[in-house]
Amino acid sequence: MVVPQPPSSQEKYFVSDLGKRIGQRIRELRTQRPERWTQEELAERAQISVSFLSMIERGERVPHVETLAALANALGVSLGELFTGTEQTLAQTEDLLRPLSDFARARGLTARDVDRLLGVARVMFSGTVA
Structure with missing residues (x-):
């Protein structure tokens, strides 16, 4: 007998992939700074927990737009720059x-x-x- 699994929508696939790319972009921006911020430093500046930032960077969580805006502001970039490379x-x-x-x-x-x-x-x- 096959146990039905919850439906996996196309949107979930896209969001998951997009979340991973955004997380990678945030990590890239954080580590490419001249002072090479730690997760702790960025989390403090964006007023989020280190564990949440870690999950975002690993693509395990897709943050709300308010959190993305706080991260972009802390990194000194536009919100759009967090999405660079996601068009592909x-x-x-x-x-x-x-x-x-x-x-x-x-x-x-x-x-x-x-x-x-x-x-x-x-x-x-x-x-x-x-």
Whole structure:
């Protein structure tokens, strides 16, 4: 018997990937400063906890825009500079999802059908036998 897994949406994939790239960018900006700030220094300046900053930099948490603004301000960059390099991520995600979207549309699949298809794919690629 296959235990249904929570649906994994395309948006979750994009947000996860975007979160990782933003975290990498924040780490890059922090460590490339002439004084090479520690996580503690940036966290204090942005008024967030060190553990939260660490999770952001590892891509485990995607901060709210207010937190991103505080980090950008602390780093002395614009909010947009935190997203430098993420444009490619959006294009790559769209390229990856386009064939799947075309497949579903051509066959008239409903959202429920797509969820079922994703369930089958999860089982196929999980490496376990159901």
